[in-house]
Amino acid sequence: MGASVLSAGQAAWILFGVFFALLGLRVPVAVALGLACLPILLIEPHLWPMVLLQETFNAYNSFILLAVPFFLLTANLMNVGGITDRLLRFSRSLVGHFPGGLAQVNVVLSIFFAGISGSSTADAASQAKLFIEAQRREGYDDSFSVAITAVSAVLAVIIPPSILMIVWGGVLTVSIGALFLAGILPGLLIGLAQMGTVHVYAVRRGYPTYPRASLREVGASLLVSIPALMTPFIIIGGKIFGWFTATESACIAVLYAGTLSLIVYREMGRSQLYEAFSETGKLSAITLFCVGTASAFGWMLAFYNIPQALMSGVMAWGMGPIATGFFIAGVFLVVGCFLDAIPAIIIVGAILQPSAMQAGLHPVHFAMIGIVSLAFGLVTPPYGLCLLISCAVAKMRVVDALKDTGIMLIPMLAVLALLIVWPDMALLLPRLIEPDFMR
Known part of the structure; x- marks a missing residue:
């Protein structure tokens, strides 16, 4: 094969220039990446348009990515099968x-x-x-209700099992079991x-507060919630102790959530089951389409060695692990404002990985800095x-919720900074529970 017609710099200008131009024209991110x-x-001359289809298909041809639709289906089965209601209680x-009792419940339910x-x-x-309409009835401000609902939702990509952890582990070859354990303390x-x-x-x-529940009420609500609360232990424990892979754990989660909804709680009929499958199909198609086109975009970057060209100057700065961690977080925080987290992992994660390795960041620590930083991009x-999504449900403008959202992000940014300067926040549990994951 002869030399490429385009240099790394020319290829980078074309790729990123066309991409951001299309974003400016409001073309969907996944489509813009492919175009x-x-x-x-x-x-x-060494390439041809079919490469786009080939690389997109190669991204889909992944056993690990099968976990994505299964975890989405688990969430939808929870919502229609009465599991969420019991966790709410x-x-x-x-x-x-x-x-602020109802808002506190909002956060705790997001953790579960x-x-x-x-x-x-x-x-x-x-x-x-x-929660939004319920908080309105209790006198909460709309902007606060939307903000706390949105920011608490980001916990789902930090606390395991996380779809972002599965994608990161599959793309950048990091132990998914280690990532599951690493996300617990930061989350x-x-x-x-x-x-x-x-x-x-x-x-x-x-804001109003509910009367304190008696020990009997706490015990009764715990008793009906135990089957639902067992789900994360089955998923994460099975992966950690080697009973099944990440994809198999997602399948087990679907079977378990379906059993709870159909047999134990008996709140899911044929129409609710159809709704769960329909919603899962829509979300899975959007998510996986992003994975495919982002992988093709990432292949183009690798073909021209663009990541090395972009980061050569940064590596020359000779930053230590803490400075590199803040630099990585800053890049992901900015990228997350414009790009979905999954293509950001595939493209930006691959670009930043050499800098993280040179600075001595553990791959699991690097992954958690990236995932937590990208979580901010969701709000x-x-x-x-x-x-x-929260503003659409509340029927209010995004700009009206920005002030309270920004205030709520400040303590979250403090936790991110602590994660960067104290790596054991992410590495402690993997080292204690399953050191083999850290090798």
Whole structure:
């Protein structure tokens, strides 16, 4: 094969220039990624347009990615089968007596939901329907209700099982079991930060509080919730102890959620089952289409060695692990505002990986910095999918919710900074529970 017609710099200008131009024309991200590849495929004599289809198909031909639709189906089965309602009752008995009781329940339910679904968009859609109107009736401000619903939904991609962890592990060859364990402490700390934010808001604005539940009420709500609460232990425990792979754990989650909904709780009929499958099909198609075109875009970057060209100057700075961690977080925070997290992992994660390795960041620590940073993009415009969903349910403009959303992100950013300077936040549990994952 002869030399390429285009240099790395020329190819980068064409790829990113066309991509951002299409985004400016409001072309969907997944479509823009694919179309951005076409000019180079037509210019470069060593390539041809069928490469786009080949690389897109190669991305789909992955056993690991089968976990994505199964975890989405698990979340939808929870919503239509009565599982979410029981977790809501248990959450209210635990924290309903805290200042801003209903908003506190919103956060705690997101923590429980995150341990089962792995999808922030599914969480945002279900939580918005459950809480926004209820909080309106209790006197909460609309902007606050939308903001806390949106920011709590991002926990689903940080607390395992997370679809982003599965994609990251598959694309960048990192142990998914280690990522599952690494996400527990950061996710819980961010959840606590959100609860503290709700407390401050509730005290300052006089939001209502529920009476404290008796021990009997807590016990009763726990008893009916135990089958649902077992789901994350089955999923994560099975993966950690080697009983099944990430994809198999997603299948087990579907079977378990279906059994609870159909046999144990008996709240899912034929119409609800059809609704769950229909919604899963839509979300899976959108998610996996992004994976396919992002993988083709990433292949084009690799063909011209663009990641090495982009990061050569950064590597020359000689940054240490902490400075590199903040640099990586900053890049992902900016990229997350414009790009879906999955293509960001495939494209930007591959570009930043050499810098992380040179600085001595552990691959699991690097992954958690990237995943937590990308989670912010779910609530920051112009992308901000969780914020868009919550605003759509509340029938309000995004701009009206930005102030409270920004305030709620401040303590979350503090947790992200702590994650960067204290790697054991991510690495402690994997080292203690399953050191083999860290090799």
